[in-house]
Amino acid sequence: MVDDMNIPHGTGTLPPLEYDWANDPDGLTPADFDTKDWLLDSLLSAIPGEADTDKAISIGLSVHGTVLSGRAVSFARWTKLWTAYLAESGGRNGQELGEGFQVVLPDAVQHRTDFRNRREARHLPVPKPEYLNLTHVKVVIGDQLVNIRFTRVRTSQIDAWWVGEFGEEES
Numbered sequence: 001m002v003d004d005m006n007i008p009h010g011t012g013t014l015p016p017l018e019y020d021w022a023n024d025p026d027g028l029t030p031a032d033f034d035t036k037d038w039l040l041d042s043l044l045s046a047i048p049g050e051a052d053t054d055k056a057i058s059i060g061l062s063v064h065g066t067v068l069s070g071r072a073v074s075f076a077r078w079t080k081l082w083t084a085y086l087a088e089s090g091g092r093n094g095q096e097l098g099e100g101f102q103v104v105l106p107d108a109v110q111h112r113t114d115f116r117n118r119r120e121a122r123h124l125p126v127p128k129p130e131y132l133n134l135t136h137v138k139v140v141i142g143d144q145l146v147n148i149r150f151t152r153v154r155t156s157q158i159d160a161w162w163v164g165e166f167g168e169e170e171s
Contacts, residue, residue: 070134078133
């Protein structure tokens with residue numbers, strides 16, 4: 001089924017247009033499925049997806065006038081990379097933060113995985129993640145590129161996007 005904006009419903013993560021919201025077992029509402037960019041959401045559900053894999057895609061973003069690029073990875077992968085980085089190279093506070101997050105974040109990842117699996121097993125729509133997780137990030141500040149290792153961007157805040165990173169040559 002396609003709505004007036006040519007967005008397919010009843011496939012992927014978008015619920016069918018006739019979905020019975022009053023009986024959703026998790027109390028989800030149409031607002032939980034709002035999307036600013038169906039194409040971006042579809043791309044990110046395929047690559048990197050949500051599993052803890054090495055799948056990643058180079059992506060550039062404009063977010064409220066800030067331009068950045070990096071490698072989009074799943075939340076599961078991002079949390080492992082970020083917490084390991086903090087624990088290994090963040091000094092005393094970073095080490096404590098990293099070790100603390102290494103205890104807490106696997107539960108958050110498992111909760112999302114269980115939620116997604118339960119809804120998929122019952123053939124229920126699954127809302128998209130709210131954040132895009134990036135590694136190897138380059139941010140444009142004036143005429144300079146500033147490198148940061150990790151960041152997260154709320155997908156609803158993305159104004160524009162493209163596939164590729166700064167410094168990649170087109171073929």
